[in-house]
Amino acid sequence: MRRVKLTALVAAVCMQFSLYAQNPIIQTHFTPDPAPIVHKGTVYVYTGDDIPGYDFYNMTKWRVFSSTDMVNWRDYGSPISLESFEWARDRGWAAQCIERDGKFYWYICAQTTANDMAIGVAVSDSPTGPFKDALGKPLITTGAWSTIDPTVHIDDDGQAYMYWGNGSLFYVKLNKDMVSYAGAIVEVPQSVESFGGIRQPKGTSETNSQAVQPKDTYIEGPWLYKKNNQYYQMFAGMSKGAESLSYSISNSPTGPWKYQGKIMTDQPTNSFTNHGGIIDFKGKSYLFYHTGLLPGGGSYGRATAIEEFNYNPDGSIPLITMSKKGVQPVAILNPYSRTEAETIAWAEKCTTRQDEKVGVYVTDIRTGGHIKVRSVDFGSTSPKIFTATLAAGLDGGILEVHVDSLKGPTLASINVPRTGGWDSWKTLNKNIDVKVTGVHDLYFVFKSHNIISGRKLFNFDHWVFKQ
Structure with missing residues (x-):
């Protein structure tokens, strides 16, 4: 046998690819508005599904992905869509999922048959579904287009709160069943002290706007969470020509809020909007956000990205810069357990699809494409067999497995x-x-028998190594 060693040259190539190919974290679909949660040692991120090529946010479904190492993300497809809600008509926008008492509640917003925006909720016994509409009607409906972008937090005393809003910020106290609420809808007062400023009314003259221009203002996309007895309200704020990510804090889940500043601003995201979520996982803190940097992307084709950060000693959040390198792995992947092919750190010239027979799988595989999987630990004993499950309607092509580059x-x-x-x-x-022993990155490379072929080669469901 030939032994694989990480020579200086191979290590340099490996590092070059690792630094470049991590953000956005999903390349097979457009995944705006990431909403992460941590459940039993796994991060799940719930996203939208942009349809690029149109000058509007034409989303019709939501997606979910998971990771135990922050770099290899398994695709669970689309457990819910507009079709899941009989009252929904169009515009499936930002959403968030949360767990309570073993059930998962996915709060979505969509245009209703009454031609306004409303918030609904789907429920499941699993973080990846199947989900179903919990009510058969919206949970929150106000007759306004500003009823978007729900965020939910369950406090230490068991009381759950849901915030939402575009332009204005609202909240309700959810009941323990998580599908109803008590009391009235409350509008949160906004001021320079609370959110950095007040949004300028439409029609404000340029002269007046410059004279009273606030340093920031709440626009949309709230994200409520608690850390060290402090409540944080992150939101999409105002920046130069695009949205920033900003935040306020409070000693109470209902305020009053005190503006703290911007988290991410003036970055080359290639997207007018930004929408974020923050979690702690395995002792590290992460900001999830979106960019329009995938090929063919932009403000209407956005994709999830992640940055690691450290809170300042006083609990404040530093200014975070977007990067191509993203984050580093916090765990290893076991190649001797079945791994779904849709578990991906980086992918090119392929996508994923789902059906009732096998679930999610990799498809539209083209010559010159590949899947990268990071931090694979072969241990001290080299594998003897590689096994892959594939399907092809024509002469398939070649699947090669390379180490480190x-x-x-x-x-x-x-x-x-x-x-x-x-x-x-x-x-x-x-x-x-x-x-091969130890920890390596793997590259599943796609080739055609005919070097000039541009057609689909084969479908790829899962793989495993055997000793």
């Missing part, structure tokens, strides 16, 4: 045959004659 040592090369159809799955094995 796209052109690194080849662990396995599988000729994918015609399996009998794009949904006719076949498990293929390949003996490994290269010895």
